Amino acid sequence: MADIAAKLEQETGGLSKTRIVQILIGVAVLLILARPVLPDFLVRLPEAWIPPLADWLDAIFGFLIDDLKLTVLTRWFAEGPLDFMLGLTANLLEGKHRWPFIGPLPWSCVAAVAAVIGYYLGGWRLGLLGGGTFVWTALVGQWTIAMQTLSVLAVAAPLAFTIGLLMGIAAWKWDWFDRAVKPFLAILQTIPFFTYLLPAVIFFKVGPTAGAIATTIYAIPPMVLMTALGLKKVSPEIVEAGKMSGSTRWQMLTKVYLPSARTEILVGVNQVIMLCLAMVVLTAFIGMPGLGGKLLAMMNSFKLGRSFEIGVTIVLVAVMLDRFSKAWVVKLPEHFERGTSWFVQHKYLVAAIVGFLGFLLISQFIEILYEVGRRQSLSMGKEMDGLIKGFLAIDFVQWITGWIRYVLNVWVLIPFRNALLYIPTPAFIMLVVAFAYWLGGKRPAIFAAIFFSIVALSGWWDRSVITLYSVISAVVLSMFIGIPLGIAASRSEKWSTRILLLCDTAQTFPSFIYLLPAIMLFGVSDVTVVLSIVIFTTVPLTRYTIEGLRTVPPEMTEAADMSGATKRQKLLSVQLPLALPTMAVGFNQAIMFAFFMVIIAAFIGTQDLGQELQRTLAGTDLGKNFVLGMNVALMALTFDLTIMSWAQRRKEALGLG
């Protein structure tokens, strides 16, 4: 890679990198200064030059749906096998009227089994977490809706796992598949979720089926990547051993490769579960029943307390599944002495069955163990509403928020937005290219040029710039919070764990719930939009700062200590530079999160791509929907490529591998 870059540098006729960056910025500045006298087509692309991308896409979709009758196939899948599986889980968990007409299972049975699984995986702590999560869910009166959600996830997650695993194996086996599928996955990971909600409805029928499909698609990419990564890392000695014992190709795959890649595959499983849970609320827009739908209904009737409780349930379920799957990653298969009885070998399975049957039996007589009614539940919704409203009424709080709103809006955000919108389109593209070239090098610069030109050609330039403005403002702001917080926390083990737990919670807590208190504090304005993104973007910045600082090789810090560096010197000239590549990963993730959240912020009230996307949900504008989604993805990918390429080179330079 490095020598290719060197070669390219020679080919450009000795123009150094700095010189090119200077020229790009120089021309851009000239264009900006000359804007008042520039011809119109240099300020913004004239409408007439914009190709009707949306119409072309609509034609393609029309061909797929009307001529190829693709919907017949997808509809068959949705109404046949998929509906059958969803009906099965829905019957067992929430008692929907479908085959096999057994459910619903009493909540106490489910809680008992979860507790046993938790105990098996990670001792009494996880046992408590598993059982406790379900006890909480039942006691606050959310059992049915939580089971509706889980019944869809119980289909979507294994589906995503299977497809991801197969694609991962294919990507590892065939290089061409790997190359073909990589860009696809990159786009899938950056495209806003609103973009595939609509196709999901048209191809797979509104309701749990569309919800399951959208969730599955969203969760596939990390599974593919982790599987391929794990299989590539299998050491040649193990492969040799497998070959020597005369394994067939199938045996090689199932008995040698897959078990050796177990850790990576399980990390993939963990990712799949987390992404599935992230979609719980968003898929409610296309008919996914359960927690998400209830949350939206609660928010629309302004019940803060009860939507908060639903958020807590989602976090608990997420943390539980996360810790379970992580414990599964590190848990090694157990081996027993020959002759150990079956019951001892399977003691946890037996315990789970006993617990299940026991509670099934008891719950027949004690009704509250079967179902907690609305009147018996311990929901504190109303009380919490009172607390939140009381807090907001405090004069001091109002004074502070009013001041923040005034300063940020009037002096920082609105001028910044107007400045970005003032820049002529070509100058803007040049600035982005200069940035990509300076930080990432040639390849990211070329992609930046192509990607942003496409955005300009799509005809949604101003909205794209406003989207970018929210993203940049939020990421910069969260750097001031996240990095100092990370540095402070990294000093002690105890604080690191505490802050990391806080990060986990903030990340899984449904972002929709932040929106209402944020509006109540700052009104419908740019401050609210940016601050609600900040909550999300601060998480990866903090997390990776902690991780980066704590993984600085101890030799380095010791060397600094020995040469008599002060704490400050050590931090600034040893620890931070070494942690920077890791922190860059966090920075990159922060930008990706910001692009995700800025679309959700459309529910506060924005004038960006998110707002238009939200509008397309109403109709059938598949083409427009895709163009908008593509713009978001292209901008996100530009940053992704640039920062990751910088981090990679930096790591190599520092010898951190």
Added chain:
Amino acid sequence: MKTKILMTASALALATATASYAADSSDPIVIPIHNWSSQIVMSNVVGQILEANGNNVEYVTTDSQAVYESIRLGDVTMELEVWEGAFGASFRAALEKGGIVDVGDHDAVTREDWWYPMWTKEACPGLPDWKALNDCASVFATAETGDKGRYLDGPVDWLKHGKERVEALDMDFVVINAGSAAALWAEIGAAEADKKPVVVFNWTPNFAEAVWPGEFVEFPAWEDGCDKDPAVGPNPDALYDCGNPATGYLKKAAWDGMAEKWPSAYAVLEKVSFTNPQIAEMAKKVDVDELEPDEAAEIWLDENEDVWKGWISSGS
């Protein structure tokens, strides 16, 4: 000979048609649920009426705009609250494409317009007149709007033309679009704490009436053509120079295959009609009394048997 076969065939077809009228398909009727209470409870009420009628009913949560496309495709069987203002456009677009039918109006009327909570009147006593509102525009000013007042309009996709009206009537207001209904409530909720005057977009029937008493601003009354002909309304050169219609429709819609597949249920749906107080009562059971929607529907049905019993008996 040939005519005879034809006749038997048509007789048979007739027979099956009557048979299917007597017995609806046992496939579930899919009723969509959206994210506001009155619609959820009403859907449960009608769902339970249909169950009493012997039908199999299922509910599905959907977006309130996207639902019309789902009805056209037959994925969803009916929609019980088609608001003239909010969903008229989506509904008409779906009607043009085909696959959906208009099943008549509720007795209830709907109104959507600029609205303020009661405490606002203290700061601006001349309300609800729009001229008085304009005179105290500065009361509604915020950090970003300078001297002008701030009006929080509904989401852009609701097409409420707030900006056009401000221009047409030359008002000192800046129009900001909220992103969702929830954002509107959050603004009112925040203003409630210290009784700050606000003017926002709102509608009736709606749960908000029960939580925050308030009034609509009285603009120049709606006249037909106000949105198409500049000459109509006080400003001869502008569109949207009057208030929204004070009596908008609230319709029911259904998939066009419903009448054939579930004739008896369709006959019930044709008769279903609720009034404003009935709808408000349904919403209140969930929003104020904190009942679950299905319980609320059960109780409402118990209390109002005389309203709905007739819809079934004459249907079958």
